[in-house]
Amino acid sequence: MDVSKKILFAGDPHGNFRPLINAVHQHKPEAVVLLGDYDLETPLENPLQEIIGRTEIWWIAGNHDFETPDKHRNLFHSALADKGLHLKVTDIAGIRIAGLGGIFLGRVWYPPQMPKWVNKQQYINAQRMHIRMGGMPLKYQCAIWHDEFHALARLKADILVTHEAPGSHKHGFQAIGELASAMGVKQIFHGHLHENYAKVIKHNIQVFGVANAAVTDLAGNTVSDCRASGY
Template identity: 35%
Template sequence: MTGPILFCGDPHGRFGHIIEAADRTQASGVILLGDMEPQRPLHLELAPLLECKVPVWFIHGNHDADSDELWMRVWGSELADRNVHGRVVELPDGRRLAGLGGVFRETVWYPSASAARAGAPAFRSRLEHSKSTPRQDRWGGSGTHRKHWGTIYPEDIDSLAEMRADVLILHEAPAYHPNGFDLLDTLAQSMGAKVVVHGHHHDRLDSADRWAEQGFKSYGVGLRGITSIDAKGNAEVVVAGELDDARLGRLL
């Protein structure tokens, strides 16, 4: 495949549009931005892509750990090793891709001065949290409650900040977004990322006037939307998000 790399906004259980767009554009890669909520194991949902040898990467969203069944369809899938949360991989065009899945939660850490504990974390790591989690509620190798597989811990940020990447994908949004986080701008800057792409909020906002200040280009991808982003950081909407028209004028 010699076509674009596609960044796919929250599918929430529907993948047909991704398979169609990848085929139509001859995509050289597909990247899912979380909240996949597959109705079957993820490798079965994306089987047509795998059969055509289109490489797939993803980060998880908060809803991907909403139930035991969803957890198994994502982390128990044959594509589990394509989760780029907390690591860096090389894309077909040579760019380095890093990922941060999940969301901030007050019970663990919500990095805002107006939040509980003035934004300080209750737990810095999953291991620390597991010691406070009743044995019957522990899940998988992390030892924390299953839903917290979709939670961001300080250790996730600390680890990524030591890495270098050209593109950083997030489920949460960086600071340009009304519900974004300054901390994620700092993370992208420390990693040397030139492009940041996120899902979660189902928005495709135009923040181009802030890119020089940020030091990177930022893109939101809407609900079930698809955007291609080339090696120079130029974006093109391949499939409009389902809420894009309703939110078209929602600028910062």
């Protein structure tokens, strides 16, 4: 098997999983990593039923996955709930992959600005009783939190997968590149901005943007997308 195809990275499906499914059938990867924004109408295992058992399926969440209670439940309470990569490093096909889901949210932390809330507990303690009793709103759950981000930076990995982009993109964040550098990462794969591209940032870190519903291999080659799949 082509070593570059042993792990595939899937850009924001927004409900269209067919390019990913086609890529799995064609390339038979050991694992796939989904980069967020699924817009799930049913639990995640349902649209992926065709490839379950054929490859490992891993994921991070995007901002869309917190838009409604149903979308959130269909991801975080799916049969694949334990395959989330957020804030940890996982050995996948012999490669250490770190995950950072969610987005930077101005009301929480928007680098390079200082965080408005250092951690989730500080935010909750400052809220009125009905919010404290009801739990953190979904909008805040999709945020990247300052303390969790820096805890991740203390780990080591080969690849970092994120929903947000690093500074390689005009709408990205330098903080993501700094995170990758601290972790010793050599490659970053991200979704969110619906664009296929490849760039190199500081410390010779390769960055690959993966467009919506596109699929990229370890070398950054696009192996499947909406146009090739007839969507």
